[in-house]
Amino acid sequence: MISSLTTLQDRFGESILEVVEFRGEQTLTVDPTRAKEILKYCFDELAFDYLIDISSLDNLGTEPRWTMVYEIYTMANRANHHLRIKYDLTEDSKADSVSDIWPTAGWHEREIYDMMGIEFNDLADHRRILMWEGYPYFPLRKDFPLAGRPSEMPDVAFTEKAPLAGGPFVTSSTSATTVHREPRSREID
């Protein structure tokens, strides 16, 4: 398992921006322009044959806005090694689809598109996966209110704002004091 990390570092050098190791978990932050190349190398050469998950983070208020996170796993040669690869993505750019490497990525990427609104290059089936076609919002974005927004698609679906009655009480991630972090009603809109 150490060897796969060193192999990657030898092969991609400067493109691997950061390596974090925490209780045996390895997280690489990589150069967005070479991310797909690195992921493909992991599959082809390092036998990371199992894509566990793809997720995306919304760093609202900081640039770049998105972070893509790939969780990959190898079961070959009983290595059972888990690797996390991250890269940042600016709001106006598209991510590269990895569905040609791991076919299962198609649904993960459709979900990311549906919930976050991040689009993918070369994704064959680029429909929404949970919400209906024509729903105008991306509900997992930080600037989308938990209560939702009203929308209307005649004969398909409609949405209304849910009554929250002062809630929910959420924390805000900030480096300021606990007074600022304290859970409080934070309604957007």
Added chain:
Amino acid sequence: MSRKSADAFRKISGNSGALRPSKTAQSLAPPLVKFFTNGLLRGAADVTSANYADETMSESIEQHAAYDSKVEGNIIFTQADAAINWMRKNSLWPMPMGLACCAIELMGSASSRFDISRFGAEVMRFSPRQSDVMIVAGTVTYKMALAVKRVWDQMPEPKWCIAMGACASSGGMYRSYAVLQGIDNLIPVDVYISGCPPRPEALIEGLMKLQDKIEKSESSKEHFKSEKTA
């Protein structure tokens, strides 16, 4: 009326001598319907007074009921509403709209331990056109909402709706962009059942509440009203 059948009627009505309506029939207010247990509803008797003489009664029987007890069984006098409501409430055919974990409890209610068929509601129909009561069991998402409404619209009248559990009643714990905040936003609900999910006993109690409601409804009046307006 043949002599034979008149004898038969005497035997049934319990009066060896004169033809006399039973006490029960007298106590019931008009309009009266002669309701035969073999399922045939004969024409409604146009008797408006409860003080009918024996003559009137025998005459009306001769007119309306050429009666053969061997073939037609016993006679029950009742009101149209009572008869219709009794039939309706004891054979509710549910449309199971199972959308989440409540549906598991709904299945449990139908199974042997709780046995919803004791209340005549065991015939789960997956065709809305054969159903009387829609049991909305589970979380109604906005994506599903109009489909539920459409199934409801396909059910023939008379129809009722039970909102089973917190989600169907009010959105439950999902104060969210994705969940309809209670199915009563789209369709009229007769009985709300609390619980997350409700126990089968709660569902059965809800069903019995619905039976009470049906029992009190003015079915025949509504029926004739809808015929007039149509």
